[in-house]
Amino acid sequence: MSMLYIVSLTGCSYLSACVCRYPLGMSGGQIQDEDISASSQWSESTAARYGRLDFEEGDGAWCPERTVEPDSLKEFLQIDLRSLHFITLVGTQGRHAGGIGNEFAQMYKIKYSRDGSRWISWRNRQGEQVIEGNRNAYDIMLKDLEPPIIARFVRFMPVSDHSMNVCMRVELYGCEWLDGLVSYNAPAGEQMSLEGQPVHFNDSVYDGAVIYSMTEGLGQLTDGMCGLDDFTHSHVYNVWPGYDYVGWTNESFPNGYVEIMFEFDRTRNFTTMKVHCNNMFTRHIKAFRQVVCYFRSEADWEATPLSFSPVVDDVNPSARFITVSLANHMASAMKCHFYFADTWMMFSEITFQSDTAMYNTTLAPPKTGSGPPTRDDPTHKIDDSNTRILIGCLVAIIFILVAIIVIILWRQVWQKMLEKASRRMLDDELTASLSLQSETFAYSHNNPSSSSAPSEQESSSTYERIFPLGPDYQEPSRLIRKLPEFSHSSEEAGDMKSPYCDGVPHYAEADIVNLQGVTGGNTYAVPALTMDLLSGKDVAVEEFPRKLLTFKEKLGEGQFGEVHLCEAEGMQEFMDEDFSFDISDNQPVLVAVKMLRADANKNARNDFLKEIKIMSRLKDPNIIRLLAVCICSDPLCMITEYMENGDLNQFLSRHEPEGQLALISNAPTVSYSNLCYMATQIASGMRYLSSLNFVHRDLATRNCLVGKNYTIKIADFGMSRNLYSGDYYRIQGRAVLPIRWMSWESILLGKFTTASDVWAFGVTLWETLTFCNEQPYSQLTDEQVIENTGEFFRDQKRQVYLPQPVLCPDSVYKIMLNCWRRNTKERPSFQEIHRALLESQT
Known part of the structure; x- marks a missing residue:
């Protein structure tokens, strides 16, 4: 059952094949x-x-x-x-x-x-x-x-x-491609002899000319794939040691530096350059000691270069991004000298952040042929005296109006200026580098030993790429980049690692295995220890004959496969003795069939089989069950329960609360006690998952199915259905996030734990008691929702909460508010929530 909302693959960085799909x-x-x-x-x-x-x-x-x-x-x-x-x-x-x-x-x-x-x-x-x-x-x-x-x-x-x-x-x-980089020129990568074996650091996918140097092309430094801490290993299968890095030895460079020139599509205003470096100093490899960059905006190079020296790290051997401030230099080309700090220097990614330069360009030459002179024609001059007088009058009027407004609003403006100044001081002191990690969108190798906090130069904020610094999208980017960074000593942040290339989020402070789902999402976040225990066993479900499946409709689809609603004949014969359907033996059973596309890659196929092993052992009355599989031939299929009343969101949308209004409209109704009964079942299902340290990460009414007598089972089809595309926020066409259900730490820090599921349960409970008549925070735009999470982080009592539903008693609303507490440790467990909901019904 794929229970996440975004693709997750091994070896993906913040801009990669995992996200840009x-x-x-x-x-x-x-x-x-x-x-x-x-x-x-x-x-x-x-x-x-x-x-x-x-x-x-x-x-x-x-x-x-x-x-x-x-x-x-x-x-x-x-x-x-x-x-x-x-x-x-x-x-x-x-x-x-x-x-x-x-x-x-x-x-x-x-x-x-x-x-x-x-x-x-x-x-x-x-x-x-x-x-x-x-x-x-x-x-x-x-x-x-x-x-x-x-x-x-x-x-x-x-x-x-x-x-x-x-x-x-x-x-x-x-x-x-927001970097705007069209080529980089650099010396060809070299070869290291390691224990008698050659290790090649050439740019094997460079698409320019490669002789003694690389010219007019792009390659591994821009392919979105970051190298691992140990350069002898690679994210990519069936390649040689050192594949992820382009590297050079100082013996080949008597001047002590490697020159790389970068060409861009147009003149840009550069803010930062990020260089992902290996720092395995035990092998005499270190990040660069100094970089000196020259800029060219027109034909000539600027005389005064920019120099930057990062802190040399002889303690932590982890690969890392080093952020170089480019101080808003205007350029269409850049030439950087990277100075050796040891025998070897190795890079795997270089990225840039910039705004396109906006200034007037030279007027085009006049067109041939006769015609009246125009302002675009530089060969003619038109008398602009009257225009200048009119503009002067307008400027004077505007000046007077502005002065009046300033006098009237002086007190309010002054107050806002003080508030902004105080925030700016806070931002400058802490220099934001939030770690909403690429593992929210991708999982890869986790190195628990590398947990030292990155320096300011080594910041690794994924939001800096997800929210590009362009004129088309500003507010969320500025908000996220300016939020104060979480200290690594903070009890909230836990032990977090620099996220760009290989970190896995510390879900529930445990190493996690993420499995990509057929609909482009993920399964539960499963603790690696649990995964090892489960995946070693045989599949606990039987092979089902495909010919007994009858297609009814497509429920959803994603990049790896599809989910179909089918009828299955004779399914009762394939069930465990502890499970039975509430129908006669000769009737077909309604099931959901998740089908992996035949052309799915090796990772997707392996994860699909692992997912089957895990799902076959999830047995709870409020979790959708895996019934059977079709894995003897392609396409691989898993067959799960499906509830005849569809998902809870659509079910409640078709009903009204009991009362006079429902009697007048003759609409079907659901009583408050039945609403609480359904919410209690959701809490019970989540209690079961949390007992296994599984994290759902997309809990919402769209992912809860409704059966007879208001039976609820937690499922996972929401993201794959076009019906709910509006519930997921697309960031510049890349990431897809259910931000209106996500906790502040999930959005800003990329942390998903049982506590973040508790937050989502509070929103799901709110949906249930409002009959899903509107989206959570419907009065806020997506950008304002993200900004509101920043208010939760700052905790200055300016955050906006979802309002108390009309049908909701104070005791139940208190449960919601407790689910949305800022401090994760103060949020209730699902066991406590389940007990509180039971008590509210007595």
Whole structure:
């Protein structure tokens, strides 16, 4: 049962293939027809604009004019994204056209370009260019791009080992490339001899020219994958030691530094540069001793460089990000000298934060031909004397009005200025570096020994990338970056590690195994010890014959698979003796079937099987049960209970509280006692999960199913359903978070524990007693909800709580308020909540 709301994969950093997986607009229509072109077409009805994934317009796809021949790459479908994008996934489909067409590409290659002139052939980490395509005309085939690409233009080029007709529908998945970096030039990586074995630190995915140096390309320093503490290991499977890092030895650089030059898409206002460095000093590897950066805004380099020296760390061998302040330098190119602190220096990621420079550009030359002079024509001058007089009068009037307003509002303005000044002083003293970690979106290796607090230079705030410093999105970014940092000695923060590349959040202060779900979410956060105990056993459920499943409707879908509502015949024969259905033996049973796509990657398949082992042992009357599996052949399926009344959110939305209004409208009703009964069952189910140290992380009425006689079972389908897409907050098209149900520490610190589930239960209880008539905090925008979590953190009594529902007695509202206490240790346990709800019904 996948119980989280966002993808989670091994080895992902804050901007990675794990997070940037959103369709860029072929299927959704955001990419315009004029931005889709092709080498040729069968006919007007198979033109490039019809090559949109999952669309059947025209004749159902793009089809090139000629058959595709072996070793021929003449035909292509091209997409212009209008700006640079970080592309991590591609989807392809053939031409089905309601059964009329049967053309598809069995294989294809991808070429991409950042400027439209220089085209680069994509190759995977093993150097292969051909990507496996479709097996039929209708199924969608998703393929990860490992490594991801940074491009504006992308071409799909069908490939075949024999002459054949092909048609294609495609989609690109990723997010906008906000760094603006178009290339870096650096010396080629070198080789270390370690215990007699060579360790290569070359940039193996660099897409520029590589001879003695790397020029005009991007590669591992921008692929979103951070290196581990021990450079001899890698997040990537089947690669050589040292793969994640690009490294150099000081013996090759008599000047004592490595020069890396960075080229950007336009002039930018740079605030910071973050460099992920290895610091395994026992191997004579350290982060750089000093960096000196030169800036070029126009044609010439600035004479005065910027210099920065981080604190040399001889104690903690962990890899870390070092943040270099670039002091708002304006530049379109940057040249940095990184000075050695030891024999070796190794980088795995370099990222930039900047705002696009906004200033007037030179006017274009006048167009040819006759016509009246205009202000855009620099060869003509127009008398502006009257205009200047009018502008002067307007300025004077505005000045007078401003003076009047200042006098009237002086006291209020002065008070606000004092408040802002006090906050700014607090911010400057503590320098925010919140650790909402990439593990909220991705899990990877955890190194419990590396728990030292990062310095200011080594801050690792994921929000600095998730909320980019661009003019299109400002307030949440400023809020998060300015919130005071949690001290590592604080009892609230616990033992947290620098999160960018390999930290796993300390859920319930335990090492956690996260399993990616078929709907793009995660299962419960499972303690690693529990996982070891459970996963070693055989699957405790039986194989179910697929032919006995009858499809009813699709409940939801995600990047790894789909969830279907089905009827299962003869399911009673496959049940444990401690479980029975409230129907006769010869009737079909309503079930939910979670199906893993056949093309899912190895991680997803392994996690799916682990998830089955865990779910087969969760046995509680208020938790959805795993009934059977289909794992002898693809696609892998798990079959779970489904309740005939659907989810609690929709169930309550169709009902009214008992009273005169319900009698008049003749609407179905639910009594207050039944509402409390359902809430008590949710608390009971969560009590069971918390007893196992499992953390749900997406508890809400949408994830509770309703059966007969108001029976409640906790499930996990909410995120995968389009119906509830509005409950999840998309951050710049990347992360998806149910922020209106999340505790302040989950949003700001990336901490998910049983205590954060308690917070979500308080919101779920509020939903239940309001009959789900509105979203939590419906009067606040998403940004204001995030800002409100900052008020919880500051604890200056300015935070906004959900109001007491009309039907809610004071004793039950007190339970809600206790669930929303700032201090996690002051929140009640689920056992206490369950007992309190039982007492409220007596």
